[in-house]
Amino acid sequence: MAHPNEDLLREGYAAFGRGDLDALQNQFFAPDITWHYPGKSPFAGDYRGTGEVVGWLMRTFEVTGGTIRVDLNTVVANDDVAVALTTINAQRDGKAISDDTVQVFRIRDGKATEVWTYPADLYANDAFWS
Numbered sequence: 001m002a003h004p005n006e007d008l009l010r011e012g013y014a015a016f017g018r019g020d021l022d023a024l025q026n027q028f029f030a031p032d033i034t035w036h037y038p039g040k041s042p043f044a045g046d047y048r049g050t051g052e053v054v055g056w057l058m059r060t061f062e063v064t065g066g067t068i069r070v071d072l073n074t075v076v077a078n079d080d081v082a083v084a085l086t087t088i089n090a091q092r093d094g095k096a097i098s099d100d101t102v103q104v105f106r107i108r109d110g111k112a113t114e115v116w117t118y119p120a121d122l123y124a125n126d127a128f129w130s
Helices: 004-018 021-028 050-061 122-129
Strands: 029-037 046-049 069-077 081-092 095-108 111-119
Touching: 004 069, 004 081, 004 095, 004 111, 021 029, 021 050, 021 111, 029 050, 046 050, 050 081, 095 122, 111 122
Parallel strands: 029 111
Antiparallel strands: 029 046, 069 081, 081 095, 095 111
16 A cells, blocks of 8 residues: 555646646645755746746746656655656757656645755756756
């Protein structure tokens, strides 16, 4: 039987895959969520609150023409933290990316409160999102 936080992440990634940002905002993210995205691209930074996080995610859909896809490979979870091993695929402006990424989620009361993203190739991510 899967840990409830593993199920939470699987549901969250499925919602993202459907483009259901309302479900992410209302069911998956805590109101005070902080998302840390590394690098030097215009997408890098710390996003605070569901408005900023969902706005940032919407930008990823917009600039990729909806081609962004996150393949969830593995989830490991306990009562406080869940780790997702993913592959991010997207295209934009004649560029393409396929990058293995680790995302670490702090979870409280069944919602993600903080997220750290760790791309395998930060330079490729910076080039793609710039």
